[in-house]
Every structure is written in C-alpha cells, then in structure tokens.
Amino acid sequence: RKEVEQDPGPFNVPEGATVAFNCTYSNSASQSFFWYRQDCRKEPKLLMSVYSSGNEDGRFTAQLNRASQYISLLIRDSKLSDSATYLCVVTGDSSYKLIFGSGTRLLVRP
Amino acid sequence: GAVVSQHPSWVICKSGTSVKIECRSLDFQATTMFWYRQFPKQSLMLMATSNEGSKATYEQGVEKDKFLINHASLTLSTLTVTSAHPEDSSFYICSAREHWGVNTGELFFGEGSRLTVL
Numbered sequence: 319r320k321e322v323e324q325d326p327g328p329f330n331v332p333e334g335a336t337v338a339f340n341c342t343y344s345n346s347a348s349q350s351f352f353w354y355r356q357d358c359r360k361e362p363k364l365l366m367s368v369y370s371s372g373n374e375d376g377r378f379t380a381q382l383n384r385a386s387q388y389i390s391l392l393i394r395d396s397k398l399s400d401s402a403t404y405l406c407v408v409t410g411d412s413s414y415k416l417i418f419g420s421g422t423r424l425l426v427r428p
Numbered sequence: 429g430a431v432v433s434q435h436p437s438w439v440i441c442k443s444g445t446s447v448k449i450e451c452r453s454l455d456f457q458a459t460t461m462f463w464y465r466q467f468p469k470q471s472l473m474l475m476a477t478s479n480e481g482s483k484a485t486y487e488q489g490v491e492k493d494k495f496l497i498n499h500a501s502l503t504l505s506t507l508t509v510t511s512a513h514p515e516d517s518s519f520y521i522c523s524a525r526e527h528w529g530v531n532t533g534e535l536f537f538g539e540g541s542r543l544t545v546l
Contacts, residue, residue, distance in 0.1 A: 420469070
C-alpha cells in the first residue's frame with residue numbers, strides 16, 4: 319500500500335464548477351498535511367496547509383479527518399488557471415520528511 | 429517569500445558521464461536541503477537529506493556512491509549523478525525549509541533540473 323494515495327484523475331470540469339479531491343495516508347503518526355500544486359514540468363508550490371479544524375483560503379477549502387486518515391481539497395468556482403496537478407503531502411516518521419502522493423490532475427475547460 | 433534556485437534547468441549528457449546539479453537558497457540560510465526525483469506521472473520521491481557540514485542521509489534504495497551530495501555552506505547543496513545511465517533520466521528537484529520544526533515553515537522548491545542521459 320502506498321503511503322499517500324490519490325486518484326490520478328484527470329478531473330475534467332467546466333469553468334465555474336466545484337471539484338473535490340481526496341487523499342488517504344497510511345501513517346497514523348503523520349503530524350502535518352499539505353496540498354501542493356504542480357504545473358506541467360515545473361516544481362511543486364505550496365497551495366495550503368491542512369489543519370485539523372479545516373481551513374479555507376478563498377475558493378479553496380481543505381479538510382482533515384485523522385480518524386479516517388483522509389484529507390480533502392475542495393475548489394469552488396473553478397478557473398482555467400486552476401488546471402494543474404494537485405499533490406497531497408504528509409509528513410513521515412520525522413517531521414521534516416515529506417511524503418508526496420502521485421497527484422490528481424485537474425483540467426478546467428472553457 | 430524565500431527562494432530556492434536550481435541550476436541547470438536542463439542537461440543532456442552521454443551515458444557514463446557525471447552531472448552536477450546545484451541548489452541555492454537565495455535569501456535564507458538552509459541547514460537542511462532535500463533532494464527529490466520525479467519520474468513522469470509519478471510522485472516526488474525523496475532521495476536524500478542534505479545536512480550542512482555533515483554527511484547526507486540517504487533514503488532506502490538510493491545509492492550514495494552514485495548520487496553524491498555535498499552541502500558545504502548554508503546556502504548551497506550539490507547533487508552529482510556519477511556515471512549516469514539512461515535510467516537516471518528524470519526530473520531532480522531540491523527543496524529547503526526556512527524554519528525547523530513541526531508545522532512550521534513552508535518547503536520551498538527549486539525550479540528542478542531535467543536530466544536526459546543518452
């Protein structure tokens with residue numbers, strides 16, 4: 319079983335749609351959780367951290383369910399510029415070690 | 429925000445040669461930098477943790493004699509792929525953290541170096 323699992327997609331949605339991505343992780347000791355965005359052939363960039371209480375940043379909402387070891391990302395009012403691969407990232411046994419999911423690809427069409 | 433610069437962005441080399449990739453933190457000191465490798469449509473895989481002034485810590489399955497890491501200063505880490513072969517062709521990305529500790533500090537990535545070994 320992979321340490322971080324994501325649906326690879328692609329999710330193909332029209333502009334303005336709401337889309338949700340899920341991620342599960344296997345290490346119950348993981349302490350920190352993040353969503354990163356990676357554009358084609360570019361480096362990943364932090365989209366948002368994920369807190370136990372859930373957090374929102376504009377059109378993006380992240381949720382964490384520790385009991386189910388499950389993380390989600392909700393994107394409202396999708397823009398063309400949201401097209402990218404979204405990486406679910408958790409810390410491993412050490413707080414500094416990040417474990418990356420293979421990513422979920424989002425395509426937003428006009 | 430903090431910036432990490434990686435060089436070169438692209439490199440093409442012949443099989444058997446060695447390639448050096450540099451990773452610099454431009455406006456902060458990074459006692460620890462991380463080297464990742466990403467094959468097409470796969471996740472980033474941590475190769476090693478580079479510690480300033482000491483030996484790098486390699487992940488299981490990563491050959492330390494093949495992937496030489498040097499972190500001689502607080503702003504520079506280098507990865508040398510020795511005797512490169514076509515299967516080493518990949519996207520190599522470095523990263524650094526501005527602050528140490530759980531839940532602190534965003535991990536900043538370099539732009540990545542795409543290595544193609546002919």
